[in-house]
Amino acid sequence: MYCLHSRLVSKPIQYFLMTSDWKRDVTGLLATAEHPLIVVLGPTASGKTAFSIALAKSIVSTGREAEIINADSRQLYCYLNIGTAKVTPKEMQGIPHHLIDVLDPKEEAAAGWYQGEARRVIQNMQKRGAVPVLVGGSMLYVSSVIDALTLAPVPDPVLRARLIEEYDQDGGAALFARLQEIDPETADSIHRNNKPHLVRAVEIYELLKAPKSEAVPQRELRSDENVSEYDLLIFGMQWDREELCVRIDERTKKMFEEGWLEEVEDLLKKGYSADNPGMKSHGYREIMTYMEGSCDDLKALRELIAAKTRQYAKRQMSWWRGDSRIRWICPALQTIRS
Incomplete structure (x- = not known):
């Protein structure tokens, strides 16, 4: 576990660049990896943006291109800037960023859709010889890319509207009875009054022509086998809970x-x-x-x-706890001695 000592707010990038451990790991990955993917994850407010830009700039200084792919589901949306702590053009420091401001707030963000878009961007970057750096705290979105997950299909607005109307007609009685018939295993885990989950379960069946319990196995929501199509190097930002x-x-x-x-x-x-x-x-x-x-x-x-x-x-850290692939970085609240 690497500990990078920094002040709470002041110039974290300079302090990150003082450490050689992660730079050595990056150099080692890029020297041997055929399909490199560097990941920077961690809880909200942990310093992912600053570290990822420092990392990308370090790669650029060696003569290779490096570009950042957003893995924060909220930063996909246009107009939501301050409340999502969206990286600003000034903060980017010339490092290209992808999958930011790509959805209207009225559009649904789905992990399945994101998985396809992120893979497309990564493939394009690797063809150009650029190093992709996946950065974010949306747990399922990160895992959808690095763990080869099987995900539910992207929602269909027309189908969903029809199912919602059907639910509202009788409080979900007919829809729930239908789910019990087509997917009894999923029906056992959903209460009839849970409108969003009930509608989504029937929607998945309609789209895949297969029950959710078979088409989207629960075990695959967290990959136990750590299967990935990429050569991964994962850095995680970790703070003491109180800090x-x-x-x-x-x-x-x-x-x-x-x-x-x-x-x-x-x-x-x-x-x-x-x-x-x-x-x-x-x-x-x-x-x-x-x-x-x-x-x-x-x-x-x-x-x-x-x-x-x-x-x-807290939920974010619980999700990643126990993942042995993550190299944890601890920006401790200490003053660096000159």
Whole structure:
């Protein structure tokens, strides 16, 4: 486990570049790998962006191209910038980035769709001799690329609308009875009142002509065999739990200071609503509720969003815990001696 000592906020890139361990690993990978893929993952607010750009610039300095592929499901959306901590053109420092601002907030982001797009981008980069760096904290999206997962098909808006209408006619009774007939195993794991899961299970059957329990095995949601079509080098950003919570709280506060409320207000003016898929991003629906007058305590709103983000960070680390492929990097809250 590598420990890169840095201050909480000040110039993390310089401190990352002081360490030779990860650079040696990158050099070793690129010297032998036929299909290299470098991955930078970790919980929200852990410093993935800064480290990934430092890493890419280090590769570029050796004469090879390096480009970053976004693996954060929320940064796929246009207009959601502040609340998703989307990397800015200035922060990119000339490193090309892919799969950012590619979806409208009214479009559904699906891991199956993302898997295909990411593989296409990686293939294109490798044909050009560029080194792909996959960066993000969306667990299933990262795994969809590196673990050769079998994923559910991309949702069909027309089919889904029909199934939702069917569910609403009788509270899901007929739809659930149908699921029990076509896929009893999945039906046993879903309550009839769980509208999104019930609709999705029937939708998968309609699209694949096979039950979800057979077409999308649960075991493949986390690959036990670590099968990958790429030569992987995976770096993970890890903080002490209390230190990470401090970073999340400080970043949430900074987002409000940078105009998050105004960003959401602009989204409402553009015609978007809390029901749009893009608004599943942490904080956006909460802010829209706040603007509707359901809450008038801005401090309480900020703490609610920070608390939900802390819970998400915990789930992220639980997902990756035990993956022996990950080389963990710990940006400790310590001052570097000159």
